Amino acid sequence: MSDRQSSNAYWRANIRIIWICIAIWALVSYGFGIILRPLVSGIPVGGSDLGFWFAQQGSILVFIVLIFWYAARMNRLDREHGVEE
Amino acid sequence: MSQFTLNLIFIGASFALYIGIAIWARAGSTAEFYAANRGVSPVMNGMATAADWMSAASFISMAGLIAFTGYDNSTYLMGWTGGYVLLALLLAPYLRKFGKFTVPEFIGDRFYSRTARIIGVVCLLIISITYVIGQMTGVGVTFSRYLAVSNSTGLWIGAALVFCYAVLGGMKGITYTQVAQYVVLIIAYTIPAIFIALQLTGHVLPQTGLFGSLAGGDTKFLTKLDQVVTDLGFANYTGHHKSTLDMVLFTLALMIGTAGLPHVIIRFFTVPKVSDARSSAGWALVFIALLYTVAPAVGAMSRFNLTTTMWPGAAEGETFSQPAVSLDQIDNAPELEWMRNWQVTGLLGWEDKNGDGLIQYYNDKGEPSEALAATIAEQNLQGNELPTVNNDIMVLANPEIANLPGWVIAIVAAGGLAAALSTAAGLLLAISGAVSHDLVKGWLAPEISEKGELMAARISMAVSILVATILGLNPPGFAAQTVALAFGLAASSIFPVLMMGIFSTRINKQGAIWGMLAGILSTLIYIFTYKGWFFIAGTNMLEDTAANWLFGISPASFGVIGALINFGVAYLVSNATEEPPVEVVELVESIRIPRGAGTATHH
Numbered sequence: 001m002s003d004r005q006s007s008n009a010y011w012r013a014n015i016r017i018i019w020i021c022i023a024i025w026a027l028v029s030y031g032f033g034i035i036l037r038p039l040v041s042g043i044p045v046g047g048s049d050l051g052f053w054f055a056q057q058g059s060i061l062v063f064i065v066l067i068f069w070y071a072a073r074m075n076r077l078d079r080e081h082g083v084e085e
Numbered sequence: 086m087s088q089f090t091l092n093l094i095f096i097g098a099s100f101a102l103y104i105g106i107a108i109w110a111r112a113g114s115t116a117e118f119y120a121a122n123r124g125v126s127p128v129m130n131g132m133a134t135a136a137d138w139m140s141a142a143s144f145i146s147m148a149g150l151i152a153f154t155g156y157d158n159s160t161y162l163m164g165w166t167g168g169y170v171l172l173a174l175l176l177a178p179y180l181r182k183f184g185k186f187t188v189p190e191f192i193g194d195r196f197y198s199r200t201a202r203i204i205g206v207v208c209l210l211i212i213s214i215t216y217v218i219g220q221m222t223g224v225g226v227t228f229s230r231y232l233a234v235s236n237s238t239g240l241w242i243g244a245a246l247v248f249c250y251a252v253l254g255g256m257k258g259i260t261y262t263q264v265a266q267y268v269v270l271i272i273a274y275t276i277p278a279i280f281i282a283l284q285l286t287g288h289v290l291p292q293t294g295l296f297g298s299l300a301g302g303d304t305k306f307l308t309k310l311d312q313v314v315t316d317l318g319f320a321n322y323t324g325h326h327k328s329t330l331d332m333v334l335f336t337l338a339l340m341i342g343t344a345g346l347p348h349v350i351i352r353f354f355t356v357p358k359v360s361d362a363r364s365s366a367g368w369a370l371v372f373i374a375l376l377y378t379v380a381p382a383v384g385a386m387s388r389f390n391l392t393t394t395m396w397p398g399a400a401e402g403e404t405f406s407q408p409a410v411s412l413d414q415i416d417n418a419p420e421l422e423w424m425r426n427w428q429v430t431g432l433l434g435w436e437d438k439n440g441d442g443l444i445q446y447y448n449d450k451g452e453p454s455e456a457l458a459a460t461i462a463e464q465n466l467q468g469n470e471l472p473t474v475n476n477d478i479m480v481l482a483n484p485e486i487a488n489l490p491g492w493v494i495a496i497v498a499a500g501g502l503a504a505a506l507s508t509a510a511g512l513l514l515a516i517s518g519a520v521s522h523d524l525v526k527g528w529l530a531p532e533i534s535e536k537g538e539l540m541a542a543r544i545s546m547a548v549s550i551l552v553a554t555i556l557g558l559n560p561p562g563f564a565a566q567t568v569a570l571a572f573g574l575a576a577s578s579i580f581p582v583l584m585m586g587i588f589s590t591r592i593n594k595q596g597a598i599w600g601m602l603a604g605i606l607s608t609l610i611y612i613f614t615y616k617g618w619f620f621i622a623g624t625n626m627l628e629d630t631a632a633n634w635l636f637g638i639s640p641a642s643f644g645v646i647g648a649l650i651n652f653g654v655a656y657l658v659s660n661a662t663e664e665p666p667v668e669v670v671e672l673v674e675s676i677r678i679p680r681g682a683g684t685a686t687h688h
Contacts, residue, residue, distance in 0.1 A: 011677055018174050025170045029163045034332050037325065046296025047305025048323040055159035056151075056381040057292060060166045060374050067173045067367035074178075075360050083678045085358045 273500020
């Protein structure tokens, strides 16, 4: 029973981390890259604006950081709940 | 040394390397054939995934897609990379923990249904066959262009090579050849890009050059590019011109489609641990980003180079301050030899419509600027005189436009072949695994021995290669629809069913089956309505234009709506029918926890 409880807490924590990552993932690509581009168009980046940079380069860089952060965070969570391999 | 000899040496050397790896990495068991015995390190798997994923389209076509559209086609850049975040977060670690060999096998076990598994196989086959035809035609085209053999001879040579390492080594052979192919293709892609960035902007890194200033001045490169293309009546490069809703949906369709592609998912079955599956997705994206952050720079810079070649005045000051390039220069100037070379292939074509001996390149369809209107009147222009500029030329002719040495051209040829062959091999493995493991072992002959299944896997691999080659020689109508068909189906069927299988314990057999059917059928019907039934020209019920699309959603973006339909139907049907059995709920609970993944390999 205690195993089940721990695994429920583990799963809830995992879901919360996933939501954080999904929010950042959506913000940089759909947000800054497309929908919010007019809002941040006042910020110049190398001959264009911040939205153009996110659409062509920035979002990809954020995606990479995001995956490694998730992987590291989950390794810690696995250990905290004693479910690591 | 002639260009042909150089091409032969570089392509021949890369092929010898692949064959050497094939002999070294022979597969002795089904675990080796389907999953490289789960012994591939996360970094190696990331590299192999990058080669598996980056196809002839990524290598040859993507920079051109961005070059001629600019900002609006950033959707491809974000869409084809953002899917890896979804893979790392939502699918890869859990499917690795499940510890079996194919994607339909998970669908069948989780939804305790052979019907669900077979629907999964059918989706996988449609997706992967559509995709592989494009790769095979890419191999044929590259061979014929660089080695002066016919298209079909090139295709058979490519097929024979894939046969060597895929039939012998299965996933194990494919993994290590993909690692080698990644190295070849990334070198081939970045060398010309670095030279061009240096020439134009003085930056070594194309990524910073794109946002830097033109060499020897303060003008930002992108500002200058915007000015040059708008002078000629084209839409400005960095501006937003397409519908925002469709851009969002198209990007999302590419992302969830990428995460649902079986040949990409199975790569994550090869790593030793669940935590490796997570980090391996990150490594895959690092290696993919090396190409995907260079591509927009290649696109923008080669668009600039092409335009300033046509209008020499544009490079220094005003676009129309000097006359356009003359026919005499194109025919005789040594630095324009590439134009003559590529005219032969039909990818580039010009015509002196007004007979003034000059070739004026401009947009004759849009609203001309004041300066352009004056030039049109003054020079009596009769229309754009460079009507044919194929997207692919932006990468293929790049080394020649930048006057790079012959060995760079040869390495681009080897890189294009590596991109097409590595993706083809990954797809063929997904196809043959579905046939031998899901259809033969899972359905037709469950009693087959391990040795028998390995033989079945090899035979289905050989047959898949043969079928793909024949289809590559005579591409059917649907082959050109990879983006709409393959990504649409992966997004509307495989991605939702896998996600629900992991994140819900309530979705049952009926929900999964009806959800998948509703997702696939709605997506197919929407695509067929605009592209023609089974892509037969003339059978479309509505013309494929933005005005006709439902809420402005293009057929290629509809996979997202199909996925929503799949989720909705699965939820409703599951809640109206009985709960899944206890052992299935336990299966879901177990795949959510990393511990115990090692033992799963040995069943």
